[in-house]
Amino acid sequence: MAYSTRKASENVNIHVAADSLVCESATIVGHVTIGSRTIVHPRAKIIAKDGPIIIGEGNLIEEKASIINKNPPGVDGSSPLIIGKQNVFEIGSEFEGKEMGDNNVIEAKAKVSPLTTISNGCIIGALCEVNNCEKLENRTVIYGESCTRRKMAEDPPSQQQQSDFLKKILPNYHHFIKPKMKSST
Amino acid sequence: MVSLFQTDRVKYLISEEKGEYESLAKLYFCIFCLKIRSTDDLQHEIESHFCPQTMDSWTTNDVATSARKNKSSNSWHCPSCSQSLTLGIYNTNTPVPGESEKMMARKTYFQSCGFCRWTSREVGIPDKEFSSMSWSEKLNPNQQRVNSLVEYFKFLSHKEALDKKSLAKLPPHLAVTRQMHHRYSPLKAVHSPSFGRQLKENMSLKEVTIEPAKTISLDEVEKLPEGIFTDEITITKMTGIDQRHGSPTNQPNDTSELAPYSMIAFTKRSLRCKACDHNLIKAEYNPASTKFKIHLIALKFIPEIRMNKPLKSLQAGQRTCVELSIINPTEYLIHISLSECSTEQTPPSVNSFIELSKDEIIIARLDETAEFTQSDDPLDSEIGQDNPEVILHRDGNRIVFLCHVTPNKDMKIGDRVITCLKFTHEHHENSVIVSRPQQQQQQSKSTTPHQLTQTVVMDIGAITTAE
Numbered sequence: 001m002a003y004s005t006r007k008a009s010e011n012v013n014i015h016v017a018a019d020s021l022v023c024e025s026a027t028i029v030g031h032v033t034i035g036s037r038t039i040v041h042p043r044a045k046i047i048a049k050d051g052p053i054i055i056g057e058g059n060l061i062e063e064k065a066s067i068i069n070k071n072p073p074g075v076d077g078s079s080p081l082i083i084g085k086q087n088v089f090e091i092g093s094e095f096e097g098k099e100m101g102d103n104n105v106i107e108a109k110a111k112v113s114p115l116t117t118i119s120n121g122c123i124i125g126a127l128c129e130v131n132n133c134e135k136l137e138n139r140t141v142i143y144g145e146s147c148t149r150r151k152m153a154e155d156p157p158s159q160q161q162q163s164d165f166l167k168k169i170l171p172n173y174h175h176f177i178k179p180k181m182k183s184s185t
Numbered sequence: 186m187v188s189l190f191q192t193d194r195v196k197y198l199i200s201e202e203k204g205e206y207e208s209l210a211k212l213y214f215c216i217f218c219l220k221i222r223s224t225d226d227l228q229h230e231i232e233s234h235f236c237p238q239t240m241d242s243w244t245t246n247d248v249a250t251s252a253r254k255n256k257s258s259n260s261w262h263c264p265s266c267s268q269s270l271t272l273g274i275y276n277t278n279t280p281v282p283g284e285s286e287k288m289m290a291r292k293t294y295f296q297s298c299g300f301c302r303w304t305s306r307e308v309g310i311p312d313k314e315f316s317s318m319s320w321s322e323k324l325n326p327n328q329q330r331v332n333s334l335v336e337y338f339k340f341l342s343h344k345e346a347l348d349k350k351s352l353a354k355l356p357p358h359l360a361v362t363r364q365m366h367h368r369y370s371p372l373k374a375v376h377s378p379s380f381g382r383q384l385k386e387n388m389s390l391k392e393v394t395i396e397p398a399k400t401i402s403l404d405e406v407e408k409l410p411e412g413i414f415t416d417e418i419t420i421t422k423m424t425g426i427d428q429r430h431g432s433p434t435n436q437p438n439d440t441s442e443l444a445p446y447s448m449i450a451f452t453k454r455s456l457r458c459k460a461c462d463h464n465l466i467k468a469e470y471n472p473a474s475t476k477f478k479i480h481l482i483a484l485k486f487i488p489e490i491r492m493n494k495p496l497k498s499l500q501a502g503q504r505t506c507v508e509l510s511i512i513n514p515t516e517y518l519i520h521i522s523l524s525e526c527s528t529e530q531t532p533p534s535v536n537s538f539i540e541l542s543k544d545e546i547i548i549a550r551l552d553e554t555a556e557f558t559q560s561d562d563p564l565d566s567e568i569g570q571d572n573p574e575v576i577l578h579r580d581g582n583r584i585v586f587l588c589h590v591t592p593n594k595d596m597k598i599g600d601r602v603i604t605c606l607k608f609t610h611e612h613h614e615n616s617v618i619v620s621r622p623q624q625q626q627q628q629s630k631s632t633t634p635h636q637l638t639q640t641v642v643m644d645i646g647a648i649t650t651a652e
Contacts, residue, residue: 123302143266143301150265151421153307 013048016179017057021167024175026061030069035059035085039166042174044089051078056085056102060159060166065089065106070096072114072133084120088159093124101138103155121155190484191491197483198640199223204532206642212483213465215458219612219635221483227456227465234450235472236260238269242472248450256447259317263298264431264443272316273297273304296320296445308443323444325434333395340393455479488513488521488548488610490641493585498649499602502594504540506587507645513548513582517613517634521546523588526605532642536596539604540589542575551582590645602645609638 011029016022017036026040030048034040035057045066046053053069061067067089069081084102089095093106096113101120106112110124113131118124122136125143130136139152170176196206199221213222235242236257248255261270275293293312296305305320306312313319325331422440429436432446456466467479493508513519523541571579578585592602611634 125300141302148266148301150301150303152302154304156302 014177016177018179020179021170022177023170024177037163039163039170041065041170048081051080053081053083055083056087058086058159058163059083060088060163062089062091062093064092066094068094068096069098070114086159090126103158105156121152123152123156190489194492194644195490196642197221197487198642199226206532209483209487209489213456214481214483214486215461215463215465216481216486216612216614217461217463218458219637220460221487221639222458222465224456226459228459229454229456231452231454232468233453233470233472235453236448237451238448240472242453242470243450255450256322257450258447259320260448261296261320261445262431262448263296263301263303264428264437264445265303265440266298266301267427267431268298268300269448270296270298270445275312294319303443305445308441310444320445322447323432323435327434330398337393337395340391485514486612487637487639488515488519488608490608490643492643492645496646499592499646500650501592501596501648504589504591507590508577508585508587509643510583510585511546511548511608514551515613516550517611518550519548519611521548522609524607524609526607526640530607530640531605534603535605535642536600537590537592537602537604537645539606540591541606542572542586542588544572544575546576546584546586548584549579549582555581592648596648598648598651600648602648603642604645605640605642607638607640609636611635612637 011032013031014022014028015033017034017038019036020034020038020040022028022034022038022040023042023044025042026044026046028040028046031052032046032048033052033054035055037057038055038059038061040046040061041063043063044061045064045068046055046061047066047068049069050071051069053067055061055067067081067083069079071077071079079098081098083095083100084104086103087100088105090106090108090110092109094111095106096111097116097118098114099117101118101122103121104118105123107124107126107128109127111129111131112118112124113129115133116130117135119136119138121139123141123143124130125141125147128142128144128147130142130147137151139155141150141152142148143150190208190210192208192210195208197209197212199205199207199212205223205225207223211223213224213227214220215222231245233242233244234248234255236259238260239257262268263270273295275295291314293314294316295310295312297303310320424437424440424443428440428443429438432444435442437443451472453468453470453472455464455468457464464479465481466477468477489512491510491512493510496505496507499505511521522543522545525539525541526535574587576584576586588606590602590604596602613634
């Protein structure tokens with residue numbers, strides 16, 4: 001699906017929090033709310049097709065990651081896509097589910113279908129596809145060629161160091177969307 | 186399957202008696218016996234052991250003598266997914282002893298797997314202070330019993346060997362009386378020359394006793410718990426079969442008992458021709474290097490035949506034109522003459538008829554500087570003009586030639602068409618490596634090349650259309 005290459009800053013429906021970093025060259029279409037301390041890398045795609053997208057605090061959305069609010073087949077109408085805090089969407093990952101909790105990691109090139117919802121602390125391994133109609137339990141790890149599953153005893157390590165580093169380095173190389181004041185439309 | 190050397194399509198004959206065929210990429214060439222060898226015809230010797238993760242090597246002598254044998258000391262496998270483990274660092278702030286107000290940054294280390302995200306903390310293994318040499322393998326609960334059993338068997342075998350020796354020297358009719366004297370005589374002083382020696386040997390043999398294993402009667406065995414077949418199981422707590430086999434000494438049933446196991450060392454080995462006892466493959470000692478000191482593989486000496494293009498259609502009974510390419514890997518110009526296999530030599534799987542040109546094909550030598558040097562004269566004087574009906578294309582040390590294959594009439598759609606051809610090529614010796622007696626007598630600089638014949642079996646493709 002081709003979206004026009006207009007800059008994300010021209011999209012009037014974005015609400016960007018004050019201390020988040022959203023690169024201008026990211027593709028953001030539709031009603032999207034991005035929470036504070038979230039970093040959206042260049043070339044990320046956030047497309048609110050079938051409803052608004054609400055992204056929480058402290059998330060990391062890397063290059064070529066795509067978050068698309070798509071209805072599962074057979075469902076009509078618009079419903080919001082809610083993403084919690086401290087999640088990481090690594091390079092090339094695709095998330096099309098309707099809900100995600102906190103502290104999850106979606107590794108490179110992993111795909112989550114519109115039928116799945118993810119709770120907290122899950123790790124979807126690289127190149128794994130999750131397309132069952134289910135809610136993944138807390139701290140599930142999916143890894144390997146045959147998408148083997150496991151339960152972890154601890155949450156995935158925090159991304160605080162990475163976020164701090166990016167906050168220092170990214171402004172030197174990219175332009176960001178300036179967060180709007182509440183009074184303007 | 187796509188592969189560079191077409192390992193599943195083109196196979197060379199290794200030995201006529203056994204009728205084995207193998208792709209050239211997997212074969213070796215003994216320049217002393219002038220024959221193709223497969224790994225079955227070669228004996229291997231282990232040169233060195235090395236750890237695949239840290240690439241440090243140790244000699245076979247160390248392996249035999251040290252207690253750790255062929256296990257790496259610092260590299261571990263993840264018990265959950267059998268990938269290699271990496272060290273994770275956890276920075277803590279602990280109070281400095283004595284001064285309760287200051288905080289000291291300390292690093293503790295734990296093992297973590299990057300693939301399945303297992304950590305050594307999940308099973309309760311405490312974090313270590315030092316990054317290397319701190320982790321040890323889980324002890325085998327039966328190790329003590331195994332050790333005492335091994336000692337006892339060693340004692341038994343030693344004793345048997347001694348008894349045999351002492352009895353063998355005695356004439357048979359005296360053997361029993363001698364033995365009785367040795368064991369039961371009160372004086373224990375039999376005047377024989379071998380007495381002193383035997384006394385010493387018997388004294389060096391320490392008596393080792395062993396407790397027989399305990400046995401339990403069937404009534405005392407614990408009964409299975411009541412709900413074992415009806416209770417719900419938590420799958421995440423159970424270990425899988427691969428995980429249990431990872432540590433065969435103590436196969437854990439529960440994921441909380443999983444522990445990292447040592448990485449087994451890889452070996453570098455050298456291959457030797459069984460017939461003439463010369464080394465064919467000898468690798469370098471450095472484990473990180475992929476080069477060889479001696480590298481006599483078939484691809485370097487035998488011209489390689491490949492299918493040039495996939496065939497569009499094959500029909501049973503129809504004469505099809507097949508393009509094959511030959512690559513000359515040697516440093517000399519070679520002459521190749523093709524011929525069909527005679528009926529006795531044809532392997533049973535061949536199900537088609539091949540027509541080959543009778544011309545001798547000349548292929549230029551391998552010239553590694555060809556891409557850098559300009560050559561205005563494309564055809565060498567020796568090569569001359571090519572017959573365009575036979576040789577389609579010539580490019581340095583590679584030519585593409587035509588042949589015609591007629592699959593048998595009774596073949597069905599989907600059957601693979603297999604042909605066989607023979608070719609004779611030259612093998613020039615490098616007289617520095619090989620010294621043969623007749624050459625030393627002649628003392629001539631130019632060595633006459635040996636003519637070698639290879640039989641090649643090819644899978645051209647499947648029948649696509651019926652008649």
